[in-house]
Amino acid sequence: METTTITFALRMPGGGPVTGGKVTAVLSGYDLDDGIVVGGTVEAQIAADGTGAMALWPNVVGTLGTTSYKITVTPASGTKFDLTGVIVPVSDTPVKLQSLIQGARVADLTSVILTQAQYTALPVKDAQTLYLIVEA
16 A cells, blocks of 8 residues: 655754654544555654654545544653644655645644744744744
8 A cells, every 4th residue: 555754853942853752643534545444543753853754644545535644743851732634645755744734733833834044033932833944
C-alpha cells in the first residue's frame, strides 16, 4: 500500500528545537484503498534537533473519503497539542507537516507561518500561538 512521508522540524517558543518526545498520527476511522481496509496509529520519535518523519497512508485516496488524521505532538517536556482534520496527499517526495496544517485545527492555538528571520524579529512571542517556521 502506498504511503506519503511526512517530515517535521519542531521548535520551542524561544527558537530552540523540541528535544525528544513523539508525534502520533491516528486515522479518524477506517477506509478502503483498492479493497484493503486502512486505519490505525503511526508514531515517530522527535530527534534531539526537533526533526523526524513518518510514513502515512494518503487518506485522499480512500474509497469512502470520510477520514482525517489527528496528529498529536508530545514533547518530552512541555505541553502536548493536537492537530485535527489533517488530510494527507499522495506524494512521491516528502511533505512537510506545516504544509498540512493550513487545513487542520491546532488545538485552541492560533497558527502563524513565518520564516526564521521573521520569528526571530518578533518583539514578543505569544504563548497561545503556534509558530510554524519555514525556509526563507
